[in-house]
Amino acid sequence: MTGQRLEDLLRPLAPQVLAALLRRYGQFDGCEDAVQEALLAAAVQWPREGVPDNPYGWLVTVATRRFTDWARSDAARRRREDAELLATPPSMFVAAPADHPPAGEHDDTLTLLFLCCHPSLSPASQVALTLRAVGGLGTAEIARAFLVPEPTMAQRISRAKQTIRKAGARFAPPPPGGRADRLRAVLHVLYLMFNEGYTTSSGDALQRPDLTAEALRLTRLLHRLLPDEPEVAGLLALMLLTEARRDARTRDDGSIVPLDEQDRGRWDRGLIAEGVELVTATLARTRELGPFQLQAAIAAVHDEAPSADETDWPQILALYELLERVAPNPMATLNKAVAVAMVRGAQAGLEIVDGLEADGRMARHHRLHAVRAHLLERAGRPQEARAAFRGAARLATNLPEQRYLRLRAAASGENQGLSGGSR
């Protein structure tokens, strides 16, 4: 059995096994550690001895044994829980499922997601915990994904679990009144995870796990669990439509290719079709437009244009105007400025950028200066464009983006020399 096949088998089982233990014992930190050990044991034993007939039952049994061993050794401190726990033979609850996890598996995974995205945690901790408890990734893999040492990540995960315990969070669905907020937190975590993996270099050399793929897998899972939640569908569509351009987004040396220069032949048609269908169906029946649905709709318009010149900018502009109304945010306004420039001319776009700069919130954001630079270039003002590109490069903290902006700054100077700024 290959490592990949083993992972494909183990990782979807991870949250189900954890849920089984949590239902029984309720202690998130102890149960989670026990499941991690069971997953490790499986990774060692199954390739050697073959996959057991009931992988789920095997994992629950091993994790339960680890948990009870741990509880026994901790007996002095936890005598009462111990007695209760040892009085319950593990077979009582592994006997129920034959081949499959018990019904309610879906709700369990969802409850687990809500727990990992508990409001007492910082977004970074929510992401790390979700990767481990729901995604079934090991601490070492998560540490590699975030380019931090393994002991640092172990420390963060352990603190996150303590925080959840101290906050008194239980393995139960969120209260009805708080559900919408908690779902928004889950979507935000998946979105952050996707962005974290959205690196330009493939990262093979560092063997970073592919967080983009993991975010997609978990969002697909969430969409299966909650098919009627429009923002879940919207986020999934946005990820599919963004992921579709992955190969065209960078050159072999890792440098950025802007959207209008990408080789559209390298876009993934399958992902685009899936994303477009999903966002179209969702928008057709949604009663509440949300930011992910609208961003997905915008991505769909880009992805469906046969060439950059054939992009339906009036439609993109209309969608950005809607987005600004539904979820006012200076970044949405900045993106709208580009659409405005494409529909009404560079000067109209530049006026919006100026307004945003005066507003102050984005004055030191590199993207504001990058957008201004592009619009100045379109307006045939290369000298100013060059200064704006330079200013943007100085504010950028993303390495590929900074290199791209420096290159553009250098190139706008050259263009000026060669062609006097005409395009």
Next chain:
Amino acid sequence: MKYMIIIYGNQELWESFSAEEFQKEIAAQDAFNRRYAETGELLGAYGNADASQTKIVRVRDGVPAVTDGPYLETKEYMASWYLIDVESEERALEIAAEIPFASYRQVEVWPILHEAADSE
């Protein structure tokens, strides 16, 4: 977001500490390191060796030449640095203010370039 926090100094500055003050500073520094290693925010704390141990490497026409230097006895040079990984710039500045040296002189906080897409 990762940040590098830098302490600058020179021999004269180190020698200006009394033995007692020096002990106290070291204890405060160790306590800082422990505290933020435990929060999972401090990735590493490093002290550079003395400037007199520094070598300079130049490659010209493919040939490396190694010389002593850069003779910084009087000028201030990078003496120690910390790598932290935090939620926000605000948090980075908060931690930087906890470095004992910041109460004595000053520390610099530099953002480190990353590759993750900027989320909005």
